[in-house]
Amino acid sequence: MRCRAYILLLLLTAAGSFANGQSAEPGLVKISFVNTVTGKPILLDSTVFTNPFSETYTITRFKYYISNLALTFPEGVFKELDSYHLVDQSNAQSLSFGFTALAGTYDGLVFLLGVDSLRNVSGAQSGALDPLNDMFWTWNTGYIMAKMEGRSPQSKLVNRKVEYHIGGFAGVNSVLKNIKLTFPVPVNVSAGKTTEIIIETDFAAWWQQPNELKISEHPVCSSPGELAKKIADNYSKMFRVRQIINP
Amino acid sequence: MKPGVIISILAIVLGGLLLIGAGRKEETAGPPDYIEWRIPAGWPKPANDIFARNKLSEQGFQLGRKLFYDGRLSKDGNFPCASCHQQFGAFSSYDHDLSHGYNNTFTTRNAPPLFNLAWMPRLHWDGGVNHIEVQPLSPITAPNEMGENLDSVLLKLRRDTSYLRMFRAAFGTPEINSQRMLKALAQFTGSIVSANSKYDKVMRGEATFTYSEQNGYTFFKANCASCHPEPLFTDYSFRNIGLPVNEFLNDYGRMRITGDKKDSLKFKVPSLRNVALTFPYMHDGRFQSLNAVLDHYNSGIITTQPTLDTLLHKRIPIAGRQKNDLIYFLHTLSDTSMTKNPRFSGELKNFIH
Structure with a gap:
């Protein structure tokens, strides 16, 4: 069944590619992430930010999974193969990655914020999904899809910790989010050339819309459940396309 | 043996050694021996x-x-x-x-x-x-x-x-x-x-139960097998068997994983295979003997817990003689061909704290 769906997708991609005048020669797509709080760059352990409730905080760790990424065009999608990436603010190398894509014109980008449920139930993984990356729960199997750690004077926790480890891949409290971004201008992928897509995140999205969450009330979330789901509903809106650099 | 044959064998052996050497150098090995x-x-x-x-x-x-x-x-x-x-x-x-x-x-x-x-x-x-x-x-x-x-x-x-x-x-x-x-x-x-306990041998027709073991098996099938079905002696479900909460551990079992109140105090049904060797019993090891476990099912179950398994609302009455026979049967589930199998043993023989 999956195999058939895949073939169908290939056909769709191929059909789409003709419609778009895409050639078989691939180009390189580079996706970069710029993590900010309302546009201000995040300097770990140092920049002091203020949330909508006038609570101040610093960020010590900020990591999230991007998986199952695909470029879209009106008639179909181009999927990145084996698409699992951990974006980690403390590791500059992790803030961008590249892959080859069919040349042509694309209008948007879709990805899963988190790790799909299949990889959560399939045993030991490697690469971005290696449990060494400290994004894996050992007591309740599953990936932490997004993680923020920091400090705030408004936190009641030991050492004024703020700690959000957001996970849960099944049932009503699944935090998996399909993200769809539309490009402000068409993205052209040309044979042998590099196209860069710069995505900006705004961590401030974690605090509100639709769920107002104050540090004083919720300084920690470290298990799947209702609170994790609320935070994920908020952070699903943290992405926007900042810039397209066509070749 | 003819000298020619000996030379051929030597050539094969030397060739083999050279091949092994080459493999080492490249740091890759051939496929392992699949089992x-x-x-x-x-x-x-x-x-x-x-x-x-x-x-x-x-x-x-x-x-x-x-x-x-x-x-x-x-x-x-x-x-x-x-x-x-x-x-x-x-x-x-x-x-x-x-x-x-x-x-x-x-x-x-x-x-x-x-x-x-x-x-x-x-x-x-x-x-x-x-x-x-x-x-x-x-x-x-x-x-x-x-x-x-x-x-x-x-x-x-x-x-x-x-x-x-x-x-x-x-x-x-x-x-x-x-x-x-x-x-x-x-x-x-x-x-x-x-899979090679006395019970298994009886099932395969290679051994017979004693009178007591047979009585115990009959009791087991009528009273225990709905949660501990053969041949694995568990259905791997999560159930509350009416144990009082240990106030030091405060362990509510499966609820911690699912976050669902309906799972409060539920723990996985363990297999009864090798049960005579795995004392103490229960998720926190609170019972030292099979006797104590059966006493719990007979008279210890707290029937007021809301998530108590429906099969246990009337407890499992078990008389003295039946209890002894059941324990004899449970001992037939011990599998020394597994517990003494050198293939599963390590250098640290009899590692005890």
């Missing part, structure tokens, strides 16, 4: 095909066995997997309600025995772990168990040339990473099958 893993006759197919993406091989199994018995997987070297999972106790912690962990700590649950894991859909008393390969991450990193972190374990293994050799033999190259380590451990623990 066919057999399901005992009449048993159901395992819930997960644990060897589908982790093809069982002799080299993978032997690597897993070495890792299982290696203290370097723990912070101070004293707590290999085998320290809580002892072969002579069917790979449980023999005679310990809770097990010892790093730096004079105790675990918070009774270490379960390890066998027939291929049939177990979810691991741990609360079912928190969904795959045999990722289970070791939990004890390795728990501060009150092996107390170690994964980076440090891998660094220690990489410094040992015998491990480089064994990873190469099992996986083709000497790279040591967490995925390979976990897959090798799963090849060892997943291979441990217990």
Whole structure:
């Protein structure tokens, strides 16, 4: 069944590619992430930010999974193969990655914020999904899809910790989010050339819309459940396309 | 033997040695010796095909066995997997309600025995772990168990040339990473099958029950088998059997995983295979003997707990003679061909704290 769906997708991609005048020669797509709080760059352990409730905080760790990424065009999608990436603010190398894509014109980008449920139930993984990356729960199997750690004077926790480890891949409290971004201008992928897509995140999205969450009330979330789901509903809106650099 | 034949043999042997040498140099090995893993006759197919993406091989199994018995997987070297999972106790912690962990700590649950894991859909008393390969991450990193972190374990293994050799033999190259380590451990623990107890021999027509054992078996089938069905002697469901909450541990079982009040106080139904060897009993090892367990089912069940299993609302009345017969039957589930199998043993014989 999956195999058939895949073939169908290939056909769709191929059909789409003709419609778009895409050639078989691939180009390189580079996706970069710029993590900010309302546009201000995040300097770990140092920049002091203020949330909508006038609570101040610093960020010590900020990591999230991007998986199952695909470029879209009106008639179909181009999927990145084996698409699992951990974006980690403390590791500059992790803030961008590249892959080859069919040349042509694309209008948007879709990805899963988190790790799909299949990889959560399939045993030991490697690469971005290696449990060494400290994004894996050992007591309740599953990936932490997004993680923020920091400090705030408004936190009641030991050492004024703020700690959000957001996970849960099944049932009503699944935090998996399909993200769809539309490009402000068409993205052209040309044979042998590099196209860069710069995505900006705004961590401030974690605090509100639709769920107002104050540090004083919720300084920690470290298990799947209702609170994790609320935070994920908020952070699903943290992405926007900042810039397209066509070749 | 003719000189020509001897020369031919020598040439073959020398050629073979040269080939082995060449292989070493390139750091890649040929495919390992794959093992066919057999399901005992009449048993159901395992819930997960644990060897589908982790093809069982002799080299993978032997690597897993070495890792299982290696203290370097723990912070101070004293707590290999085998320290809580002892072969002579069917790979449980023999005679310990809770097990010892790093730096004079105790675990918070009774270490379960390890066998027939291929049939177990979810691991741990609360079912928190969904795959045999990722289970070791939990004890390795728990501060009150092996107390170690994964980076440090891998660094220690990489410094040992015998491990480089064994990873190469099992996986083709000497790279040591967490995925390979976990897959090798799963090849060892997943291979441990217990299917050769006296009970099994009786079922196969190779032995007969005594009068008492037969009576016990009859009682078992009528009163216990709905949660502990043959041949695995568990249905792997999560149930509340009406135990009072231990006020130190405050362990509500499966609810911690699902967050659902309906799962309060539910724990996984354990297999009764090798049950005579896995005392003390229950998730916190509160009962020292089978006698005490049966007393609980007879008269100890707290029937007011809202999540108590519906099969236990009337408890399980069991008279003195029946109790003795049932215990005789339960002893027929001990499988010494597994607990004494040298293939599953390590260098650390009789490792007891």
